[in-house]
Structures are given as structure tokens and as C-alpha cells.
Amino acid sequence: MKLLFLGDVMGRGGRRAVAERLPGLRSEWGLDFVVVNGENATGGMGLSGEHAQGLLEAGADCVTLGDHAFDQKDMLRAIEGEPRILRPLNFAKGAPGRGHRVFSDARGRKVLVAQVLGQVFMKRAFDDPFSALDATLRAHVLGGAVQAAIVDIHCEATSEKMGVGHFCDGRASLVVGTHTHIPTADAQILPGGTAYLSDAGMCGDYDSVIGMEKEEPLRRFVTGMAKGRFSPAMADVTLSGVYVETDDRTGHATRIEMVRQGGRLAQAGP
Numbered sequence: 001m002k003l004l005f006l007g008d009v010m011g012r013g014g015r016r017a018v019a020e021r022l023p024g025l026r027s028e029w030g031l032d033f034v035v036v037n038g039e040n041a042t043g044g045m046g047l048s049g050e051h052a053q054g055l056l057e058a059g060a061d062c063v064t065l066g067d068h069a070f071d072q073k074d075m076l077r078a079i080e081g082e083p084r085i086l087r088p089l090n091f092a093k094g095a096p097g098r099g100h101r102v103f104s105d106a107r108g109r110k111v112l113v114a115q116v117l118g119q120v121f122m123k124r125a126f127d128d129p130f131s132a133l134d135a136t137l138r139a140h141v142l143g144g145a146v147q148a149a150i151v152d153i154h155c156e157a158t159s160e161k162m163g164v165g166h167f168c169d170g171r172a173s174l175v176v177g178t179h180t181h182i183p184t185a186d187a188q189i190l191p192g193g194t195a196y197l198s199d200a201g202m203c204g205d206y207d208s209v210i211g212m213e214k215e216e217p218l219r220r221f222v223t224g225m226a227k228g229r230f231s232p233a234m235a236d237v238t239l240s241g242v243y244v245e246t247d248d249r250t251g252h253a254t255r256i257e258m259v260r261q262g263g264r265l266a267q268a269g270p
């Protein structure tokens with residue numbers, strides 16, 4: 001299968017770039033399954049039900065969230081009515097929606113998608129991501145019940161992300177990090193056959209501080225005081241993420257390429 005994962009969509013500029021460019025990439029690259037992280041797509045904070053539909057209509061088969069999952073209050077209800085939106089498995093006990101789902105691609109092949117939150121340097125103490133992932137992967141065996149499995153590890157620390165990558169090695173087709181909004185350069189296939197990238201980066205304007213207009217964050221760093229609000233930068237968006245090819249029989253990755261399309265970052269793609 002040919003898979004594409006796009007990192008955190010940042011505000012209106014990110015949504016517009018996904019809507020304009022994803023349909024073309026889908027056909028040009030012959031993509032079978034696309035996952036888009038939408039946790040910052042609405043004003044940089046969370047995702048509204050309406051904006052989630054926009055990402056799905058643009059060509060996402062699944063939209064994942066993150067620590068900002070329910071910043072937009074209507075997502076508490078919207079996620080219950082739209083099974084293609086996933087929140088982290090370990091967000092909170094009793095959180096609405098779900099953290100994993102098995103999808104079917106156009107040819108009927110089964111694709112597991114799961115998301116977990118890390119615990120290192122995160123604002124809130126989330127439950128153990130490893131036991132949550134273990135149960136999910138044991139219930140959906142790669143090369144058995146599912147032909148592909150994609151894990152979105154949403155956290156700050158690259159160490160924890162690498163830990164999750166090795167924990168899932170051989171049991172997932174792709175483990176990819178989100179949340180930091182900056183792409184890492186360590187795309188690889190782990191020894192057991194799992195494609196891995198510590199962070200997908202964001203779909204946003206990189207003339208910014210992790211996607212926000214740079215003036216206010218810079219003021220806070222320099223003076224230690226807040227004066228205004230954060231607002232997403234929107235000028236020149238790079239779609240950032242990862243492209244993976246898998247073997248349908250084993251579910252393991254056969255190729256991984258970093259994706260950076262448009263905007264100011266050095267370009268990359270399959």
C-alpha cells in the first residue's frame with residue numbers, strides 16, 4: 001500500500017493548503033490511505049467538526065487529534081458522529097470518541113490507525129501509552145487481521161517517540177511522531193520492518209514559531225511577559241509528513257520518504 005501521513009495542520013493557512021494540494025498528491029502518488037493530524041487546524045487550537053469535514057473531503061481517510069483534541073468544544077459531540085476522527089487512546093477515562101479504528105481502503109484492505117499521547121514533558125499526566133498501544137496491537141495483528149497499521153505518537157520528547165517506535169517494531173507499518181511541529185530527519189525502516197519518523201512536522205507556515213505568528217512568542221521569550229494572543233501564521237504553507245510503501249502480505253514497510261511540499265522548507269517527496 002502507499003500511505004501518506006501529514007503532520008499537525010496549522011490554522012486556516014494549513015487547512016487551505018491541504019484542501020488545495022492533497023487531492024493532487026493523492027492521484028499523482030497513487031495513495032491508498034491518508035492520515036492527517038488535525039489538532040491545530042481550527043485557529044491553532046483544536047479542531048471543529050466543520051473543519052474536520054473539510055480535511056476529510058480534501059482526501060484524508062482518517063484525522064487524528066492530540067493533546068488539543070477537545071479545545072474546540074463542539075468536537076466533544078462531533079467525534080461521536082464521525083468515526084474517521086480519532087483522539088489519543090490514553091487521553092482521559094471517559095473521553096468521547098475512540099483512540100483506534102480499523103479502516104478499509106478502496107480495495108478492501110484493512111488499515112489500523114491508533115494514536116497515543118506521550119508522558120514526558122507533557123502538560124498533563126496522561127495514562128501509560130505503552131500498555132494502551134500493546135493491547136491495541138495485540139488485538140489487530142499486522143499481516144493477519146490488518147494489512148497495514150499506523151501509529152501516531154503525539155508527544156514532545158524524541159526519546160519517548162523512539163521508544164514507542166521500537167516497542168511497535170514489527171507490529172506496525174508506520175510509527176510517526178506529531179506535536180512538536182518541526183520535522184525530524186531520521187526517516188528509516190526499523191529492523192523489524194516498521195517505518196519510523198520521530199516527527200512529521202506541521203502543515204503550516206515555517207516563518208513562525210512552531211506555526212504561530214512570531215511576534216508574540218518572541219516577545220514572551222525576550223521579555224518574559226505576554227502582551228497579545230497567539231495567532232497562526234498563514235503566508236506560505238509547507239505540507240510536511242511522511243510517505244510509506246508497505247508489503248500487503250506482511251504489513252511491513254518497504255520504503256519511507258520524508259514529505260515537504262510547497263512553502264519555504266527544502267522540498268522532499270517520493
Ligand SMILES: [Fe+2]
Pocket residue numbers: 039066067068154178179
Ligand atoms: Fe499537540
Ligand SMILES: [Fe+2]
Pocket residue numbers: 008039040066178179180181
Ligand atoms: Fe500540534
